[in-house]
Amino acid sequence: MKRAPAACPYCGADLDAHGSCARCGGVLTPTPPTGWRPDPTARFEGRYYTAGHPTNRVRNGRAESNDPVGGQMLPDYVEVPVARSSIRLTWLATGVTTAVIVIIAGVVAGLLWARHKPGPVPEVDYVQALQTAGLFDQFNSEANAVAHGHEVCNQLEHGGQQQGLLADKIAVDVFCPRFNKGFRVLESAKISGVFVLTDSLGTGAIVTDGGACHGTDGYADVGRTTPVTVRNGKGDILTTTSLGAGTGDSANCTFSFTFSINEGQDRYVVSIGRRGEFSYSFEQLRSHGLQIHLGR
Incomplete structure (x- = not known):
């Protein structure tokens, strides 16, 4: 018959005849020789x-670990290899948790960055607005366009009139919106004109060649490409522009030309080569164009 141990397996104190421990109250009951039991050291579950x-x-719950220090406090302690599968599960759980934390942190950081990321600089907005409006061709480069936009605002800062072309209005909207209210967009107009050289006396001032004509002798400066x-x-x-090809006969030679102007000037003075100057208002040119006669 197997004898009961003389010492408490939990605290090492002597047991009474019934297998009970007077120190810790432990009762020696038949237990499986191998398996999990409550930790006598109370360091773990x-x-x-x-x-x-x-x-x-x-172990604590399902998480296993190694405790040789606590084990050495118990009688008949033996050291065994810790189950590697449990360690792997522990590390796997830790890795998954870490990955989840990193993902959440990344999402939060992305949302914060999207909320606070800087917007495009005004210069980029201005160039894009010009391109959208089909006005960028007025400038030879982005730098030239931006310089013009800042100059518009600079003139307004120094008391300039609140008026300008559509490109100027866009500059005000982007760079100095405080001048937006009351800013007047000036109109543009394409003007058509004719210049008529007349020689009703037949002095030979006009040379013709199959319907084409031009001035000669004292009027030799009047012809195709004469500057306007x-x-x-x-x-x-x-x-600036120039006269087109002359059409007519030896009595009248007519040259056509066109140019574009913008509203906002006090007068518009047109000169044909060295043949004098002719002054008009914007409304006169826009409504009636111009017709200039030379000779008799």
Whole structure:
């Protein structure tokens, strides 16, 4: 018959005849020689026993770990290898948790960045607005367009009139919106004109060749490519063009030409080569064009 042990397997104190411990109150009851039991050291929820001997394997819930220090506090302690599968599961759970945290942190960071990311600079907005409106061709580069936009605002800052072309209005909207209210967009107009050289006396001032004609002798400067210049009242050149091919006969030779102007000037002074200057208002040119006669 197997004798009951003389010492409490939990605290090492002597047992009475009934197998009870007077120190910790433990009762020696038949237990499986191998398996999980409550940890006598109270360091963990359970400790693994093998053939009745406490080991270094411990667990809290399903998470297993190694506790040789606590095991050495118990009598008949033996050290066994810790189950590697449990360690792998523990590391796997830790890795998954870490990955989830990283993903959540990334999503939060992305949302914060999207909320606070800087918008496009005004210069980019201005160039894109010009392109959308079909006005970018007025400038030879993006830098030139941006410089013009800033100059528009600079003039307004120094008391300039709140008026300008559509490209100027876009510049005000983007760079200096405080001048937006009351800003007037000036109109543009394409002007058609004719220049008629007349020689009703038959002095030979006009040379004809199969319907084409041009001036000669004292009027030799009048012909195709004769320059046409448009200035404002201060003498600033607004635009230039030239006469087209002359059509007619030896009595009348007519040259056509066109040019574009913008509203906003006090006067529009048109000169045909060296044949004088002719002054008009914007409304006169837009409504009636112009017709200039030379000779008699």
